[in-house]
Amino acid sequence: MAYKRVLLKLSGEALMGSQGYGIDPAIVSAIATDVAAVVATGTELAIVVGGGNIFRGLKGSAAGMDRATADYVGMLATVMNAITLQDGLERAGIPTRVQTAIAMQEVAEPYIRRKAIRHLEKGRVVIFGAGCGNPFFTTDTTAALRAAEISANVVLKATKVDGVYDRDPEKFSNAVRYETLTFQDVLAGELGVMDSTAIALCKDNSIPIVVFDLFGAGNIARAVAGEAIGTRITPTA
Template identity: 75%
Template sequence: MSPKYRRVLLKLSGEALMGDMPYGIDPKIVQAFASEITQVIRAGVQIAIVVGGGNIFRGMKGAAAGMDRATADYIGMIATVMNAMTLQDALEQMEIPTRVQTAIAMQEVAEPYIRRRAMRHLEKGRVVIFGAGSGNPFFTTDTTAALRAAEIDAEVIFKATKVDGVYDDDPRKNPQARRYKSLTYTHALTHNLAVMDSTAIALCKDNNIPIIVFSLNEPGNICRALLGESIGTIVGGSCEIS
């Protein structure tokens, strides 16, 4: 394997950890993700991960149900730590040294987020999983991924989702929807495309961090993206339809 990137940030949605379950964590899915991440690490790539918590609790849904928005977001942050610890365990079973760093102090189970320490872990070949979002309500884990990628000097963000890229319309509702091979940050923002939230895209634009959106449903896609194969959609280039 000849990797294209030296240091990457992988954004995993909490929903991806559910597999076909309606709620929670599917251990087989977590093991599969850990196996692919292990291949990336053994190729000499430094990898940091931001994981969501939507498989356990989503702050926006809690707020929509009448809960105080800040409280709901804090509960969502705690859910991301549960996912981070689960993924850490799966990676360490494969003998990959892993550290969980949280933006909210949880000293009995994880390190606090310290930028220089995170970068040192990466340099030593450890996987770093960032939990608890940014530590602030009203910000998504997408924004956290963009923020942490900028802080640790990641070359690219891999956004692994349940769809195989970014479309000009919802492919579940419109069978004629077309997938972008690449698109600009500005196009993604002005057309409100479902890549990341606008704050995250703007942060990537300001720091010139490309975003590669691809499907996790096909085994091996993380490695393919790492090798620079043309999969999914690249945000940060010119606009091109597949």
């Protein structure tokens, strides 16, 4: 594999599949199958999962909720996803730990950087829930932050599209997919890959990002192997 230690970012929306809300067990099972293939190679894998399939802080704020309160509700939604994903992975025979940035010791470990790294070294998948524990930060920023903290070699952003486009491919049939980009390209072009804080964190720590389609069977393993999949974002061209 091209990378020894990987941070995989899963959106909450990806977990709901075509249901429109909640979690699709078939999606969780497919992710577990792909993750099992990656872990079998000896790759150390950590996961940050979003909560948009259950609750989005920005949407709650737009509806009149206090923004910080809405973000905390969104963090709790990510924990629900993390625990569900842990169950799916363990049913596939993959030892998994959930660590949360908000203490909830009855269901998960608190986030402790050194402990997370030790779990990875022992071959366990670590799922980070509750974002970074603070409102006003996205789970994309959390992914970049945790990647830097655990010294991950790459951030893999698994989405519902097969890479980064110059415009929305669902609205424009002539949208062009980029194979490679630099961090500066993303920031200057406001391409919306991840929020600017997440991009800046990866840029400052020289952590490449690969954006790819989650739903292709074996795509996670292909991305970890360094195959030409999706869009690769690097410090320099």
